[in-house]
Amino acid sequence: xxxxxxxxxxxxxxxxxxxxxxxxxxxxxxxxxxxxxxxxxxxxxxxxxxxxxxxxxxxxxxxxxxxxxxxxxxxxxxxxxxxxxxxxxxxxxxxxxxxxxxxxxxxxxxxxxxxxxxxxxxxxxxxxxxxxxxxxxxxxxxxxxxxxxxxxxxxxxxxxxxxxxxxxxxxxxxxxxxxxxxxxxxxxxxxxxxxxxxxxxxxxxxxxxxxxxxxxxxxxxxxxxxxxxxxxxxxxxxxxxxxxxxxxxxxxxxxxxxxxxxxxxxxxxxxxxxxxxxxxxxxxxxxxxxxxxxxxxx
Numbered sequence: 001x002x003x004x005x006x007x008x009x010x011x012x013x014x015x016x017x018x019x020x021x022x023x024x025x026x027x028x029x030x031x032x033x034x035x036x037x038x039x040x041x042x043x044x045x046x047x048x049x050x051x052x053x054x055x056x057x058x059x060x061x062x063x064x065x066x067x068x069x070x071x072x073x074x075x076x077x078x079x080x081x082x083x084x085x086x087x088x089x090x091x092x093x094x095x096x097x098x099x100x101x102x103x104x105x106x107x108x109x110x111x112x113x114x115x116x117x118x119x120x121x122x123x124x125x126x127x128x129x130x131x132x133x134x135x136x137x138x139x140x141x142x143x144x145x146x147x148x149x150x151x152x153x154x155x156x157x158x159x160x161x162x163x164x165x166x167x168x169x170x171x172x173x174x175x176x177x178x179x180x181x182x183x184x185x186x187x188x189x190x191x192x193x194x195x196x197x198x199x200x201x202x203x204x205x206x207x208x209x210x211x212x213x214x215x216x217x218x219x220x221x222x223x224x225x226x227x228x229x230x231x232x233x234x235x236x237x238x239x240x241x242x243x244x245x246x247x248x249x250x251x252x253x254x255x256x257x258x259x260x261x262x263x264x265x266x267x268x269x270x271x272x273x274x275x276x277x278x279x280x281x282x283x284x285x286x287x288x289x290x291x292x293x294x295x296x297x298x
Contacts (some may be wrong), residue, residue, distance in 0.1 A: 012043050012052060015100050019091025020047055037144050042105060050090060054100035068092045068101035070140035074228035075103070078205065081129050084122035085222035103224075112219030116246065119213065119221040120253025127202040127233040127258055134158035134201045134230055142207055142227040143282050145170075149229045155201065156192040159232060159274075160185075167277035176285045177277075184295040188270075191298065195270055197261045201230035208239050210246070234264055238271035269294045 009026045016024040025046040032040040032051075040053045053068065072089045079086040090102040112118070135158055136149035148166060152158040168185050171177035205212070206227030214222040237254065240246050254260075273294055279287040 011054075011095065011098065012041075012045070015052070015091065015093070015095055015102060016043075016045060016047065016050065018093065018095075019102050022047075049105040051087065051103040051105045052100060053103075054098050056097055067141050067144070068099055070138065071226065072101060073138060074140055074206075074226040075224075077203070077228055078126070078223065078226060081126055081203065083126035083129075084119070085216055085220065087222065087224060106214050106222050106224075107217040109215050109217040109219050111215050115215065115219060115221065116249035117253040119246070120250040120255075121257045122221065123205075123208075123236070123250075124254045124257035127204070127236070129203040130200050131203075131230050132201075135162065136229045140206075140227055140229075142278055145278060145281055147206075147227055147229070155198065155232055156189075156196065159196075159235070160189045160192065163231075163274045164277065167274065167281060171277060171280045171288075174281065176280050177288060177291070181288070181292055181295055185273075188295065188298055192270075195298065196232065196267060197234070199232060199234075199261075202233035202236075204229055204231050204233065204236045206231075206236070208236050209243060232271070233258075234260065234267060235271040235274065237264070238268040239275055241268055242272050242275055270298060 008029070012026045012029065013024055016026070026043060027046065028044040030042040030044075032042055038053050038055045040051065043050045043052050055067075069092055072092045075086055075089050079088065085106070087106055088104040090104065092099075092101045094100070133151040133153055134155050135151040137151065139149050140147050145167070148162045150158075150162055152162065164185055168177060168182050172179065172182045205223055206229055207225060208223070212223060212225045214224060216222045237251070237260070240250075273291060276287050276290045276294070280291065
């Protein structure tokens, strides 16, 4: 499938050689996506099938040139838990004017009968991994937006100062969020200890929506495209409910493995201020009304 021609084949062969340490012949490739910042392809080679993402460095902001390194480190961190399938990182780096990430290709399949239960149990196991501080020892991205992960002992401070405030400030700067809504966030800050449970930091995927959950060839879940950090685990579950939610069997299985404190459904909207503000900055003012409804409620 010669979509880009010999030059693109040469690019794939060069980065695979760098990652594997031996010559690789690219046999075929299939374009998987070509919109937004990154391009992606399934690459068939003499050494196996790989998933490759890349971008043109001159087409992205300078601070986004480290995006793939952060993604690779996040995937490796998740894989170390053995909670569920995470694609293995084969390599990442820069070649001339391109930045790239090479991953194990996850063969797709149909969901097994226990797919949702497995996902719920597995996510609960992932969330059981903890550390003393909220945040992470390196910054990363959510979508194409930088995500600061400064280590903080207080979860409420982390949620406000390193999740809500940076996105709200960016939206205000871009003229998307009214000043009145920005100011309302600070009034909400004082109420967070009364509204949210004070739990230990949990290892989170960080961007858990249906598009980042794959069904592998065995019919079981695999996670991709993380925005990893240690935070409130309820924030992850709330995110899954933002655009329709997962199957109820997922939530039942999670609760069975790692029970939530009472009243979670009443707290979902507070946690989802963060992904909604991210959507404001990525996709525009259409998401501002959702932010304002939550601020008015609390």
